[in-house]
Amino acid sequence: MSYIPSSVLLEQMRAGNTWALGRLISRAEAGVAEVRPTLAEVYRSAGSAQIIGLTGVPGSGKSTLVGKLAAALRERGEKLGIVAIDPSSPYSGGAILGDRIRMTEVANDPNVYIRSMATRGATGGMARAALDAADLMDVAGYHTIVVETVGVGQDEVEIAHASDTTVVVSAPGLGDEIQAIKAGVLEIADIHVVSKCDRDDAGRTLTDLKRMLALEAMAGTRRAWTIPVVGVSSYTGQGIDELLDRIAAHRAAMAASGQGAERRRRVAEFRLQKTAETLLLERFGIGARAFSPPLADRLANRAFDPYAAARELITQTIQKEYANDLA
């Protein structure tokens, strides 16, 4: 099969072809240069979908919840896109699709588009690719886009926060280490969800979160939006509709207060930064390859130090690669 230009795929995607959508996301993820003008065009057309960032530590029941949310949104007539950032191997490659199987309720629905993405690749590349994928789904006509990440690692948390509404999922009964990791995630929530509320020990988790929020409120941080805590059970269906209502209410509050526009500006700045880092490290990496091996040899012998070697690498690379920018 011959290579179909990205501009042609874009036309097909606008006409409702989900295969073309999938191909474009793959090219965005791989960072191929040919797709970039198309992604630029897509970016300028996007912006009408509501982006929901959803995150939580491993074991919090995120994927199951996303499946239930998707089914409920479908009942409300929404077309829904899901970008799931999967943990993946930095050595063998390939996203692990294990937990996607929990979404079977919506897996064959043509109005729900599910895409798993790997977390590998260039620094900053994950955020850039996930947001490009969300734009593509937006332009393909999906009204609501859920970007789901595992809430471990700075990149993952930042991606979930690069949204119109951020939902953080907690679950009862996770271990110490998990709880410690969780601390970094809680602060980005517009809406807290406690999953597995059919369990006896869920009340404790609900109470803890509410107490934390009450303390913050006492500390005087006043906001246009009061962060709610919603208990859900993917097993009984409890709380799913309330969660959707809260998401809609958050959207309305952001629009009414003008904070929504400020937030999209912050997301744009994050995106600019991540895209610039990707392009910079990409060009640097290509240029650095020629100079790196002899420097690494001297470094391995401890005859040289990493800072001096890095400065030499940067200088040599810049002289070679960036000279045109300065012409």
Place this chain on the structure above:
Amino acid sequence: MSYIPSSVLLEQMRAGNTWALGRLISRAEAGVAEVRPTLAEVYRSAGSAQIIGLTGVPGSGKSTLVGKLAAALRERGEKLGIVAIDPSSPYSGGAILGDRIRMTEVANDPNVYIRSMATRGATGGMARAALDAADLMDVAGYHTIVVETVGVGQDEVEIAHASDTTVVVSAPGLGDEIQAIKAGVLEIADIHVVSKCDRDDAGRTLTDLKRMLALEAMAGTRRAWTIPVVGVSSYTGQGIDELLDRIAAHRAAMAASGQGAERRRRVAEFRLQKTAETLLLERFGIGARAFSPPLADRLANRAFDPYAAARELITQTIQKEYANDLA
């Protein structure tokens, strides 16, 4: 208190002052420019300690195991340094020290130096800071240095692999999502450990790992070192001595085959790359700050796209910041 120059702290550290060691690690972690010549000097003096990378998914019992390993190494007369990379909040800052309390057995032993580091900060900065900390401990006279990371996230896995011997800890009875994350970690192991072997279901995990290794061996990947699977229990003490023996055997095998030197060369190349990325993004970040806000405004309005904006940001920044390199 006046600022003590890093060169003075280094003298104090060489004389056995652990407070000075701690200060230097803090400066390395913060990335202050003043400490860099000292770190360069430290790098050239380092290289005699054995670096053990230890990683595993959340809940695998890594920290408890490190505590037991430390106690056993002490019985063998080793001075031991531990660099523990902690999950931390990207928003509020500060490493979470919760799981360090499990190391109480060795917490008051002057021959064991434990240091927790945050995972926040500039891209690539975590790897650079962790390896600088290991060098500092090396020069301070610690024979064995354990670098412990949570096995989630590419950076964390790469840091554990930037060692002389990499130990990957698995535990019985973790959930699906945890197992999926684990897949990315298994491949870097020189030694597999199954923790919690006092549990009934540990046999299954041991068997699974051994079967995976047997399949790889059949696939024809021949190595100078046969990867063992060691069952341990931090509760009963089972397997701790065997693990230390295996680590020593791995060291001997690497030295005998010449692969140890090849491996240190690979670590040097990784380190060069990470240090160069840190310096490049640092200089770029400082330069980019002036140009970023107006570009982000145009981006938020979707009048512009992230690739064009990023290219403009890079070009403007390079013209301003890098001109001297090209003189």
